Amino acid sequence: MNDKNKSDIINLRRSQLTKAAYQVVSKKGYYNFTIKDIAQEAGLSTGLVHYYFKDKQDLLFNLLKEMNKNLKVYLNKSISHLTNPAEKLEIFVKQAFELVVNEKEYSFVLFDFWTQINRNEKMKNANIKLFQSYRDECSKILKEGIDKGVFKEIDVSYATAVIISIIQGMIIQHVIDNEAFNYMEYSQTITQQIKDFVMKKNP
Numbered sequence: 001m002n003d004k005n006k007s008d009i010i011n012l013r014r015s016q017l018t019k020a021a022y023q024v025v026s027k028k029g030y031y032n033f034t035i036k037d038i039a040q041e042a043g044l045s046t047g048l049v050h051y052y053f054k055d056k057q058d059l060l061f062n063l064l065k066e067m068n069k070n071l072k073v074y075l076n077k078s079i080s081h082l083t084n085p086a087e088k089l090e091i092f093v094k095q096a097f098e099l100v101v102n103e104k105e106y107s108f109v110l111f112d113f114w115t116q117i118n119r120n121e122k123m124k125n126a127n128i129k130l131f132q133s134y135r136d137e138c139s140k141i142l143k144e145g146i147d148k149g150v151f152k153e154i155d156v157s158y159a160t161a162v163i164i165s166i167i168q169g170m171i172i173q174h175v176i177d178n179e180a181f182n183y184m185e186y187s188q189t190i191t192q193q194i195k196d197f198v199m200k201k202n203p
Helices: 002-029 035-042 045-054 056-079 085-102 102-112 121-147 156-176 181-200
Strands: none
Touching: 002 035, 002 056, 002 102, 002 181, 035 085, 035 181, 045 085, 056 085, 056 102, 085 102, 085 121, 085 181, 102 121, 102 156, 102 181, 121 156, 156 181
Protein backbone atom coordinates (compact mmCIF):
# COMPACT_ATOMS: atom_id res chain seq x y z
CA MET A 1 0.00 0.00 0.00
CA ASN A 2 1.45 3.36 -1.02
CA ASP A 3 1.47 6.44 1.20
CA LYS A 4 -1.46 8.07 -0.62
CA ASN A 5 -3.73 5.05 -0.20
CA LYS A 6 -2.74 4.78 3.46
CA SER A 7 -3.49 8.46 3.99
CA ASP A 8 -6.87 8.11 2.25
CA ILE A 9 -7.82 5.19 4.49
CA ILE A 10 -6.79 7.10 7.63
CA ASN A 11 -8.85 10.14 6.57
CA LEU A 12 -11.83 7.93 5.69
CA ARG A 13 -11.77 6.12 9.03
CA ARG A 14 -11.31 9.33 11.04
CA SER A 15 -14.20 10.93 9.16
CA GLN A 16 -16.35 7.83 9.73
CA LEU A 17 -15.63 7.86 13.45
CA THR A 18 -16.15 11.61 13.74
CA LYS A 19 -19.61 11.31 12.14
CA ALA A 20 -20.43 8.48 14.52
CA ALA A 21 -19.31 10.60 17.48
CA TYR A 22 -21.57 13.41 16.28
CA GLN A 23 -24.60 11.11 16.36
CA VAL A 24 -23.72 9.46 19.68
CA VAL A 25 -22.94 12.68 21.58
CA SER A 26 -26.16 14.29 20.32
CA LYS A 27 -28.15 11.38 21.77
CA LYS A 28 -26.24 10.51 24.94
CA GLY A 29 -24.46 13.74 25.83
CA TYR A 30 -20.83 14.57 26.49
CA TYR A 31 -20.49 12.56 29.70
CA ASN A 32 -22.60 9.48 29.03
CA PHE A 33 -21.08 7.78 26.00
CA THR A 34 -18.32 5.23 25.65
CA ILE A 35 -15.80 4.35 22.97
CA LYS A 36 -17.86 1.20 22.43
CA ASP A 37 -20.88 3.38 21.57
CA ILE A 38 -18.83 5.17 18.91
CA ALA A 39 -17.57 1.89 17.50
CA GLN A 40 -21.07 0.43 17.27
CA GLU A 41 -22.44 3.56 15.60
CA ALA A 42 -19.61 3.46 13.04
CA GLY A 43 -19.81 -0.32 12.56
CA LEU A 44 -16.17 -0.71 13.56
CA SER A 45 -14.25 -2.31 16.41
CA THR A 46 -13.29 -0.44 19.58
CA GLY A 47 -9.68 -1.24 18.75
CA LEU A 48 -9.95 0.80 15.55
CA VAL A 49 -11.37 3.76 17.48
CA HIS A 50 -8.34 3.68 19.80
CA TYR A 51 -6.03 3.28 16.82
CA TYR A 52 -7.20 6.50 15.16
CA PHE A 53 -7.90 8.52 18.33
CA LYS A 54 -5.90 8.21 21.53
CA ASP A 55 -8.90 8.84 23.82
CA LYS A 56 -12.40 10.34 24.06
CA GLN A 57 -11.02 13.85 24.41
CA ASP A 58 -9.02 13.52 21.20
CA LEU A 59 -12.09 12.27 19.35
CA LEU A 60 -14.33 15.05 20.68
CA PHE A 61 -11.76 17.72 19.94
CA ASN A 62 -11.57 16.48 16.37
CA LEU A 63 -15.36 16.51 16.19
CA LEU A 64 -15.51 20.18 17.20
CA LYS A 65 -12.87 21.07 14.58
CA GLU A 66 -14.79 19.18 11.90
CA MET A 67 -18.05 20.91 12.83
CA ASN A 68 -16.32 24.27 12.43
CA LYS A 69 -14.72 23.32 9.11
CA ASN A 70 -17.97 21.97 7.68
CA LEU A 71 -19.86 25.14 8.57
CA LYS A 72 -17.26 27.30 6.82
CA VAL A 73 -17.25 25.10 3.71
CA TYR A 74 -21.05 25.13 3.54
CA LEU A 75 -21.20 28.92 3.91
CA ASN A 76 -18.46 29.56 1.36
CA LYS A 77 -20.23 27.35 -1.19
CA SER A 78 -23.44 29.28 -0.66
CA ILE A 79 -21.97 32.77 -1.04
CA SER A 80 -18.94 32.28 -3.34
CA HIS A 81 -20.96 33.12 -6.47
CA LEU A 82 -22.53 36.24 -4.97
CA THR A 83 -21.21 39.77 -5.42
CA ASN A 84 -23.76 41.66 -3.31
CA PRO A 85 -22.67 41.87 0.36
CA ALA A 86 -26.30 42.34 1.45
CA GLU A 87 -27.19 38.98 -0.11
CA LYS A 88 -24.16 37.37 1.51
CA LEU A 89 -25.16 38.70 4.94
CA GLU A 90 -28.71 37.46 4.49
CA ILE A 91 -27.49 33.96 3.62
CA PHE A 92 -25.04 33.98 6.54
CA VAL A 93 -27.85 34.79 8.99
CA LYS A 94 -30.36 32.48 7.31
CA GLN A 95 -27.98 29.51 7.41
CA ALA A 96 -27.26 30.09 11.08
CA PHE A 97 -30.96 30.07 11.92
CA GLU A 98 -31.76 27.09 9.69
CA LEU A 99 -28.93 24.98 11.11
CA VAL A 100 -30.92 24.23 14.25
CA VAL A 101 -33.82 23.04 12.07
CA ASN A 102 -31.86 21.08 9.46
CA GLU A 103 -29.20 19.74 11.88
CA LYS A 104 -30.93 19.43 15.23
CA GLU A 105 -28.06 17.39 16.64
CA TYR A 106 -25.61 20.25 16.10
CA SER A 107 -26.98 22.46 18.89
CA PHE A 108 -27.12 19.63 21.43
CA VAL A 109 -23.53 18.64 20.67
CA LEU A 110 -22.37 22.25 20.88
CA PHE A 111 -24.18 22.88 24.17
CA ASP A 112 -22.49 19.81 25.65
CA PHE A 113 -19.11 21.14 24.55
CA TRP A 114 -19.83 24.46 26.27
CA THR A 115 -20.09 22.66 29.62
CA GLN A 116 -16.40 21.82 29.29
CA ILE A 117 -14.95 25.31 28.94
CA ASN A 118 -14.18 25.66 32.67
CA ARG A 119 -12.78 22.13 32.98
CA ASN A 120 -10.86 21.52 29.78
CA GLU A 121 -8.48 24.14 28.39
CA LYS A 122 -8.19 22.40 25.04
CA MET A 123 -11.95 22.30 24.61
CA LYS A 124 -12.21 25.92 25.75
CA ASN A 125 -9.74 26.99 23.08
CA ALA A 126 -11.62 24.97 20.46
CA ASN A 127 -14.85 26.76 21.38
CA ILE A 128 -13.06 30.11 21.25
CA LYS A 129 -11.86 29.30 17.74
CA LEU A 130 -15.37 28.24 16.73
CA PHE A 131 -16.91 31.56 17.76
CA GLN A 132 -13.96 33.46 16.33
CA SER A 133 -14.64 31.71 13.05
CA TYR A 134 -18.29 32.87 13.14
CA ARG A 135 -17.15 36.43 13.79
CA ASP A 136 -14.46 36.30 11.10
CA GLU A 137 -16.93 35.20 8.43
CA CYS A 138 -19.44 37.87 9.46
CA SER A 139 -16.73 40.54 9.64
CA LYS A 140 -15.53 39.75 6.11
CA ILE A 141 -19.02 40.30 4.77
CA LEU A 142 -19.48 43.55 6.70
CA LYS A 143 -16.10 44.92 5.59
CA GLU A 144 -16.85 44.09 1.97
CA GLY A 145 -20.21 45.84 2.26
CA ILE A 146 -18.59 48.96 3.71
CA ASP A 147 -15.89 48.99 1.02
CA LYS A 148 -18.52 48.73 -1.72
CA GLY A 149 -20.67 51.45 -0.17
CA VAL A 150 -23.55 49.06 0.49
CA PHE A 151 -23.25 49.13 4.29
CA LYS A 152 -22.86 52.24 6.38
CA GLU A 153 -19.65 53.04 8.21
CA ILE A 154 -19.91 51.01 11.41
CA ASP A 155 -17.67 49.50 14.06
CA VAL A 156 -17.30 46.07 12.44
CA SER A 157 -16.13 44.34 15.61
CA TYR A 158 -19.10 45.63 17.59
CA ALA A 159 -21.62 44.96 14.82
CA THR A 160 -20.33 41.42 14.41
CA ALA A 161 -20.59 40.71 18.15
CA VAL A 162 -24.16 42.04 18.19
CA ILE A 163 -25.22 39.99 15.16
CA ILE A 164 -23.74 36.74 16.49
CA SER A 165 -25.25 37.37 19.94
CA ILE A 166 -28.73 37.93 18.51
CA ILE A 167 -28.55 34.79 16.38
CA GLN A 168 -27.15 32.57 19.14
CA GLY A 169 -29.56 33.95 21.73
CA MET A 170 -32.58 33.16 19.55
CA ILE A 171 -31.25 29.68 18.79
CA ILE A 172 -30.64 28.88 22.47
CA GLN A 173 -34.16 29.95 23.43
CA HIS A 174 -35.65 27.85 20.64
CA VAL A 175 -33.64 24.74 21.49
CA ILE A 176 -34.61 24.99 25.17
CA ASP A 177 -38.31 25.66 24.44
CA ASN A 178 -39.32 25.24 20.81
CA GLU A 179 -42.90 26.25 21.58
CA ALA A 180 -42.04 29.62 23.14
CA PHE A 181 -42.46 31.51 19.85
CA ASN A 182 -42.70 31.07 16.09
CA TYR A 183 -39.03 30.45 15.40
CA MET A 184 -39.09 30.72 11.61
CA GLU A 185 -41.21 33.87 11.65
CA TYR A 186 -39.01 35.54 14.25
CA SER A 187 -35.80 34.50 12.47
CA GLN A 188 -37.03 36.11 9.25
CA THR A 189 -37.89 39.30 11.12
CA ILE A 190 -34.48 39.36 12.81
CA THR A 191 -32.72 38.75 9.49
CA GLN A 192 -34.38 41.88 8.08
CA GLN A 193 -33.58 43.87 11.22
CA ILE A 194 -29.92 42.89 10.96
CA LYS A 195 -29.85 44.08 7.36
CA ASP A 196 -31.52 47.36 8.37
CA PHE A 197 -28.90 47.72 11.12
CA VAL A 198 -25.99 47.74 8.65
CA MET A 199 -27.46 48.96 5.36
CA LYS A 200 -26.62 52.44 4.17
CA LYS A 201 -29.76 54.55 3.95
CA ASN A 202 -30.59 56.03 0.58
CA PRO A 203 -30.70 59.86 0.62
